[in-house]
Amino acid sequence: MKKILLLFITMLMFSQFCLADELRLDKDAPYQKKLMEIGFRILNANRVDKRITFYYKNDQDVNAKILSRSKKVYIYKGLIPFIDNDDEFAAIIAHEIAHGIELHEGLARRIAMKLRPIKYEQKADQTAVDLLVNSGYNPLGLIIILNKISGEPCFASSRSNGTKRLANIYEYIYKKYPAYLVYNDYKKNIYYQNFLLTSKPERAKIRQKYQQNKLLQVNKKEPK
Numbered sequence: 001m002k003k004i005l006l007l008f009i010t011m012l013m014f015s016q017f018c019l020a021d022e023l024r025l026d027k028d029a030p031y032q033k034k035l036m037e038i039g040f041r042i043l044n045a046n047r048v049d050k051r052i053t054f055y056y057k058n059d060q061d062v063n064a065k066i067l068s069r070s071k072k073v074y075i076y077k078g079l080i081p082f083i084d085n086d087d088e089f090a091a092i093i094a095h096e097i098a099h100g101i102e103l104h105e106g107l108a109r110r111i112a113m114k115l116r117p118i119k120y121e122q123k124a125d126q127t128a129v130d131l132l133v134n135s136g137y138n139p140l141g142l143i144i145i146l147n148k149i150s151g152e153p154c155f156a157s158s159r160s161n162g163t164k165r166l167a168n169i170y171e172y173i174y175k176k177y178p179a180y181l182v183y184n185d186y187k188k189n190i191y192y193q194n195f196l197l198t199s200k201p202e203r204a205k206i207r208q209k210y211q212q213n214k215l216l217q218v219n220k221k222e223p224k
C-alpha cells in the first residue's frame with residue numbers, strides 16, 4: 001500500500017512539473033517569437049550571410065550573450081522588465097549579432113576578442129548602431145536600454161564604466177547619424193532624459209571636438 005501511495009505521489013509531482021513547464025512555455029512563447037522576428041529582420045536587412053540563431057532563456061539574470069562556437073544568441077528572461085519597446089529589444093539583439101559577425105571572422109579574431117574585451121565591446125556597440133539604422137530601428141534605443149541596465153555586472157565593466165560606454169555610442173551617432181539626435185521621438189522618454197542629464201560634460205566634449213574639426217575643414221577650404 002505504501003508503495004502504491006509513493007508511486008501516486010511521485011506521479012502527481014511529475015504531472016505538476018509537466019504542467020508548470022507547459023505554462024512557462026506558454027508565457028515565454030511570445031518572447032521567443034518576438035526575438036526571432038527582430039533578430040532575423042536585422043540579419044536580412046543588413047545582408048548578414050552567416051548563420052546566427054536566437055533563443056529566449058528562462059533565467060532571471062539580467063543578461064544576453066552569444067555562444068562563440070554555435071553562434072546562438074541567448075536573451076535572458078531577467079532582461080524583459082527593462083525593455084519597453086522594439087527599438088530597445090532590437091538594440092540588445094543587434095549588439096549580440098555584432099559579436100556574432102566578429103566571431104565568424106575565425107579563431108584569430110576570437111582570441112583578439114578575449115584579449116581586448118573592452119575594444120570589442122565598443123566595436124559591437126558601434127556595429128549595433130549601424131545594424132539598427134539599416135533595419136529601421138532607432139539607434140537611441142541602445143543608449144536608453146544600456147542607461148537602464150548599466151549597473152548590472154554583465155554590462156558594466158571595471159575599466160569601462162557606463163558613462164564612458166554610453167558617451168562612446170552617443171559620439172558614434174553624433175558623427176554618423178546626427179538626424180536621430182535632432183528629430184528624435186525619445187525627447188520625452190524619461191530614460192533618455194536621464195541619460196542627457198547624466199552625460200552633460202561628455203556630450204559637451206563631443207560637440208566641441210566636432211565643432212573644432214568643422215572649423216579646421218572650413219579653414220582648409222578658404223583661399224590662402
Ligand SMILES: [Zn+2]
Pocket residue numbers: 095099121124
Ligand atoms: Zn557585448
